[in-house]
Amino acid sequence: MESAIIKADDVNVYYGSHLAVSGVNLAINTNQITAFIGPSGCGKSTVLRCFNRLNDLIAGARVEGKITFGKHDLYDSQIDPVAVRRRIGMVFQRPNPFPKSIYENIAFGPRINGFKGSKSDMDDLVERSLKQAAIWEEVKNKLGESGLALSGGQQQRLCIARAIAVEPEVILMDEPCAALDPISTLRIEELMTELKQRFTIVIVTHNMQQASRVSDMTGFFNTELDKRGQRTGKLVEIDRTQVIFSSPKQTATEEYVSGRFG
Numbered sequence: 001m002e003s004a005i006i007k008a009d010d011v012n013v014y015y016g017s018h019l020a021v022s023g024v025n026l027a028i029n030t031n032q033i034t035a036f037i038g039p040s041g042c043g044k045s046t047v048l049r050c051f052n053r054l055n056d057l058i059a060g061a062r063v064e065g066k067i068t069f070g071k072h073d074l075y076d077s078q079i080d081p082v083a084v085r086r087r088i089g090m091v092f093q094r095p096n097p098f099p100k101s102i103y104e105n106i107a108f109g110p111r112i113n114g115f116k117g118s119k120s121d122m123d124d125l126v127e128r129s130l131k132q133a134a135i136w137e138e139v140k141n142k143l144g145e146s147g148l149a150l151s152g153g154q155q156q157r158l159c160i161a162r163a164i165a166v167e168p169e170v171i172l173m174d175e176p177c178a179a180l181d182p183i184s185t186l187r188i189e190e191l192m193t194e195l196k197q198r199f200t201i202v203i204v205t206h207n208m209q210q211a212s213r214v215s216d217m218t219g220f221f222n223t224e225l226d227k228r229g230q231r232t233g234k235l236v237e238i239d240r241t242q243v244i245f246s247s248p249k250q251t252a253t254e255e256y257v258s259g260r261f262g
C-alpha cells in the first residue's frame with residue numbers, strides 16, 4: 001500500500017520577483033525512491049529544498065502553497081525548521097564531510113540533537129550508521145582519521161552515514177553522484193535501494209539511466225517562457241518510473257526521456 005509522507009499542493013517558489021517554479025502538485029510515497037528529472041534550471045533542486053525548508057536560508061526565496069509532512073504543515077509558523085531538517089535530511093552534489101574525524105562526522109549530529117547514551121552507545125550508533133551506508137569495512141580501522149582523507153565516493157557514503165545517524169524519515173539527495181566515478185555511482189545506487197527499506201528518498205538527477213534504475217516514481221520538470229522572457233519551472237508529470245520511461249502521458253516527457261530534447 002502506498003502512503004504519502006510529503007505532499008505539495010499548488011506550490012510556487014520565488015527568488016525575489018522571479019517565479020522560479022509554479023503550480024507544483026505531488027505526493028512523495030513512504031519507503032519509495034522518487035526521482036526528479038528535467039533540463040537545467042527547471043526547478044528540481046528548488047522543489048527538493050522546499051521539503052526541508054532549506055530555501056529559508058536563501059535571501060529572497062519565498063514559498064507559496066502548502067507542503068505537508070505527515071500531518072504537519074511544513075510552513076506553519078509553529079514548525080521549527082531545524083527540527084524539520086533532522087527529520088528530513090539532505091545529501092548534496094559535492095560530498096561535504098566536516099573537517100573532523102570519520103567518527104566525529106557521524107557522532108556530531110546525534111550529539112547536537114541531544115543524544116543521551118553512553119560512549120559505547122555512541123560507538124554502536126557510529127558503527128551502525130557506517131554499516132547502513134556500506135562504508136564500515138573501508139573505515140573501521142581508521143575512525144580517528146579525517147573524513148576529508150577519503151576518496152570522493154567514500155566521502156559521499158560518509159555523508160549518507162552522517163545523514164542516517166540522526167534517524168531521519170526522509171533523505172533528500174541533490175545529484176548525489178554528480179561528482180563521482182561510475183563505480184562509486186553504482187555503489188551509491190545499490191545503497192539507495194537498500195536504504196529505501198527504512199527511509200523515503202527523493203533524488204534529483206541529471207542521469208536518466210540512474211532515475212530509471214533506482215526510482216519507483218519519477219517526476220519530469222520543464223520550463224516555460226513567459227511574455228517577459230522569464231523562465232518558470234513546472235512539474236509536467238509524475239508517475240511510476242516505468243510509465244514515465246515507457247508510456248508517459250505528455251509529449252514533452254516522451255521527447256525528453258527519449259533524448260529528443262533537453
Ligand SMILES: Nc1ncnc2c1ncn2[C@@H]1O[C@H](COP(=O)(O)OP(=O)(O)OP(=O)(O)O)[C@@H](O)[C@H]1O
Nearest residue numbers: 015020039040041042043044045046047058231233
Ligand atoms: N539561490 C538562488 N537565487 C536566485 N535564483 C535561483 C537560486 N537557485 C535557483 N535559482 C533559479 O531558480 C530556477 C530553478 O533553479 P534550480 O537550481 O532549482 O533548477 P534545477 O532544475 O535544479 O537546475 P540544475 O539541473 O541545473 O541543477 C533557475 O532559474 C535558477 O536560476
